[in-house]
Amino acid sequence: MSEQHFNTRAIHAGQRFDPTTGSIIPPIFQTSTFVQDGIGGLRGGYEYARSGNPTRTALEEQIASLEGGAHALSFASGLAAEDALLRGILKPGDHVVLGNDAYGGTFRLLTRIFGPWGVETTTVEMGDPQKVRDALRPGKTKVLWVETPSNPLLKITDIALLDELAHEAGAIAVVDNTFASPALQQPLALGADVVVHSTTKYLGGHSDVLGGAIVVNDDAIREAVAFQQFAGGAVSGPLDAWLTTRGIKTLALRMQRHSENAHAVAEWATTRPEFETVYYPGLESHPGHDIAARQMTGFGGMVSFALAGGAKAARAFAESTVLFQLAESLGGVESLIGYPAEMTHASVRGTELAVPENVVRLSVGIEDGGDLIADLEEALARIAW
């Protein structure tokens, strides 16, 4: 059969029907261990669920296919995936370069867990190639960690350019593709070595499961991370893996609708004086718009606003919407609103990654776009300015 397209692979990659019953949906292998046909006689290579489980394999094959990678490994959360990756490729004395508005949890992991074990992290403005060049220390920097679009200010980084800079310095280029998902952006094809996901977000897509994934082409990186996964044990459980495979089947449709709704919300927001800045890469006024248009096939479902009325107005707005429910996380079918300075990014308060206190972040869902804008309008009307 010829190479299948993304939408076909989203539904079929790794999703073979059950040969014993014909069940079209592969079963959830809710088991911790596998009977052996004599010592070492494994059926399909499965021995114990920490080293492998067929439901997890189904998810890993599906994600690898969608990211265009040779291997994927799935984990209990995005941070568990990041942790296993970093333990697999770093050693004491190594150096990491991270964007200065990366997800706060990534910064926390690097500085508060890996820092005391002798790994140094430098944060830098990823949109300025010279600053990135200056931050890289050839021979010492092992990882250049890129997040684009970034969380929560939706900064766009030129993945191909940054991958080149990383490789010139002998570092591995890692891209956190959580905000775009492989439906909108494929970092490995642009030269990245590793893709990281919080599958909790768009891949799962329904706010009902935590998960993470690593995707690579390089066999040695795969082996190093798989060993950490096996030895450390932060694997995704069978039900979680199954829910994620189910979510992924509708990924492309959802991302299209998330992008349409987010674009409409962002355009509307530019007409409202209450917002002094609207962060959305689909707007031509966004500084990263041209790069985003080149490396993404849609601009995604995340929009942030800076409120002209400052922190007080931002907090009041975040507490005044109804359809946009106040909650952490993103990427589900339902719309969410968050106040990053005290919610998702509370752990980076007082650091160079601190989020301005007048910023609110929207995860725009796939409800009716008109209803979503009406909800935001009503919230503005409710606030005593």
Ligand code: PLP
């Ligand atoms: N990367 C990004 C961009 C995120 O937004 C998050 C979580 O919000 C993570 C990684 C961590 O993922 P998890 O919460 O699944 O551990």
